[in-house]
Every structure is written in structure tokens, then in C-alpha cells.
Amino acid sequence: MVIAALATFAALLVAWLVAPSTERRASRPSTAPRPTELVPEAT
């Protein structure tokens, strides 16, 4: 049972490593509304 539990966590770890990279997602058009913070920071 312990080995199965460890294997489950290992599978999650692998999933995190192969999950879509930020850059790929960021390059797709977002369907989320643009927040007001996306305007350049006031200086």
C-alpha cells in the first residue's frame, strides 16, 4: 500500500514536470478579461 501511495505521488511529480510550460500558455490568446493591472505600472 505504501509503495502504491509513493507511486501516486511520483506520478503527480512527473505530471508537474511535463505540464504545459508557461510560455506556451501565455502565447495563446486568453479568454479571461484583461485586468486593469495589465496597463504599465505607473511610475
Added chain:
Amino acid sequence: MPTIDTGDTAWILVSAALVMLMTPGLALFYGGLVRRKNVLSTIMHSFFILGLVSVTWVLWGYTLAFGPDTGAGLIGGLDWIGLEGVTGAPSDVYATTIPHLAFMAFQMMFAIITPALITGAFAERKRFKAFVIFAVAWSTFVYAPIAHWVWSPDGWLFGLGVLDFAGGTVVHLSSGVAALVAALFIGRRSGLVEPATEPHDVPMTVLGAGLLWFGWFGFNAGSALGANGIAATAFVTTNTAAATAAITWVTISWLHRGSPSVLGAAVGAVAGLVAITPAAGFVTPAASVLIGAGVAGACYAASQLRLRSRIDDALDVFAVHGVGGAFGALATGVFATVAVNAAGRDGLLAGSPSQLALQAFAVGVTACYSAAVTAGILFAVNLVIPIRVPNEEEEAGLDLAQHGEIAYQP
């Protein structure tokens, strides 16, 4: 033959729940301090760790920290991997009047919040994937060994007589130093306006501080590991130190900056809670007033120095938890007395200056170990996954860039 005490068991289970609440409280505390575009990512760090370390603690963290020693007082063995042998019966070693599982669960909540504390240092610029791997590694290679050194009866610092009632070195100093290293490694946020960007939601931060203060009663009074007089002492010293530090910080900032800062009250309370943590069950309520007042001054000075430096420890984790943890550990060596806790030791004012030296030694060892291993982990993770997000993501905000969500509708 250990037997279960129902009062002790009830108190420790409630304390574990109180400490659990501290991590969402920390999420709000940190979440209010960042800019609007990064509030979700900051909250997510703490909330994800709540899940992540809960699992790793059950699988291997607990046995490494509290399992039977491997021989040198450095790390526990794998006897209790996956909580094998950890049951509803009391342990022969730890808190012998409560179920072993209750003790494990209480300690799990400490293991959860410690890496979450570090996240304030790299807020607004850390890649989530790298953060996840860092958190697993840090919890395993930094937290578990230090907890074993200080809290296992076989731990080498425990054997030397180091006092740490609820985690001044194990939790706060280790995470505070790791935060400083992380801030240096990851570099300054881009696009910061000077002086440093104001918090986007002070009420959120004050709410978080309130939840932390509430949960800290479980953290410290629960560390008595029973419903007894030591728990009551720790409860009172905890509240007194937090209260003194809050009003002292406000006073200092009022004199220094010309106004009594609400944010200062929240941060000051947390500084007081940090400093009393190692001392809570070893000192008198009067001593906790002095500890609260002293740490407010020390942490305020540290935060001002940080502002003048180029180090972007975004949410002052080192100034509050690193400096506060060290201050509390040393104060324990000054104010501890067996008149309060017969299981403790006398400190400087009770005629034992060697205890202060021992506390200073523990501070030095913990800080050096945490700094070195944290740096190694950051370097290794960065080889596989760049820790810092690209500039365009940082400018857009991590909520949208890393999580595809926003906190507030326009």
C-alpha cells in the same frame, strides 16, 4: 505503558486545526501585500503547499523528521515511511498521552507552514512549476533534518540541550534565512517603483495577521503537547508578546514616519509571535513583554535596512522570520527558567549563561545549514526549470501569466 488522555488528545487535535488555519491566514497576509496582478499567485503558493506537504509529510517527511534515528542524530530512518506503524495508539517517545497519529498531524501543520513562509521572498516573479519542485525539496532536505536535530530525542541539538519550544529555529529561522537566499538568487522584481510598491489590500493583510495570531495559540500552546499548565503559560506569553510587539511597532513607525501604521500593527504582531515561539513554554509573562518589545525594534530595524539595500525580499520574510526567529531563540537563552517549566533549562538571568551560548550556537548552525542547502536546491532546480518567469510575464502579472486567472474583475 502509555495511555491516552482524552483532554490532551482533544487539545492537540484542536491545536493541529488551529495551526492548519495559519497557512490560509498566511496566504491572505502575503496576498494583501503584493500588487493586484499577483495576488492569486501569492495565495496559491501557500494554498498549494497545504496540499503538497500534507502528502509528502505522510509519505516520507514525518519519518525523516521524527522516525527512529539513523545513528548520528542527523536524520530519522525510514521505519515510519507512509506512516507504517504510526497508529491511534500513543508513541513510546513522543507525547505519550495522545495518539501517535495526533502528534504526527500536529507536526504536519508545522511542516506545511514553514516552506510557505519562504514564498514571501520570491513573490511576484517565481515560476510556479519551479516553486513546486523547490517546495518538495526544501521540505525534505532542510525542514525534516532540522526538525530532527532539535525536536527528536535522538537529535544532536536536542542532545546538547538547545531549547526551542515551538519552532524559533526549526520554523522561523530556517525559513527566514532560506527566504534571504532565495531573494538573492532570484533577483529584484522588475518594474518596481521606488519606494517599494505599496500593498494592494491592507485589510486582507490585517485579516491574515488576525488568523495567524489566532492560529498561533495552537502553534505555541499546543506545543505543550497536553492540556496543562505549560499550555496555559504558552498561551499567555504568546498573546502578550504579540500584543506588545504590535503596539511597539506602531509606536516606532509613528515616531519614525509620522503616522501610526495599520500595516505596522499587523507586521509587528507577527514579529512578536515569531519571537515568542521558541520561548513560549519556558518564560514568564513578564519576560514575554520584554521579548515582544525587543523584537519589534529588531525587526523594524531589519526591515528598514532591507529597504535601503538592493535585496528584494519582497515581503520581508527575513526581517520578520529570520531576525525574529534568531531574536526569540537568543531571548530563550536569556529568559528561560525551570521555575516556569521543569522540563526546560535555566537561561542567563537564572544563572546559566551557557544556555545563551548554546542558543547562539543553534542559531548559527541552523542558519548556515538552511542557507547552504537552500542555495543548492535553488541552483539545482534552476538547471532543470528556470526559477524566474520571463520579463513579459512579470509585467503582465503572475495571476494571468502563470495561472490563467485574475483576482478582480475590471
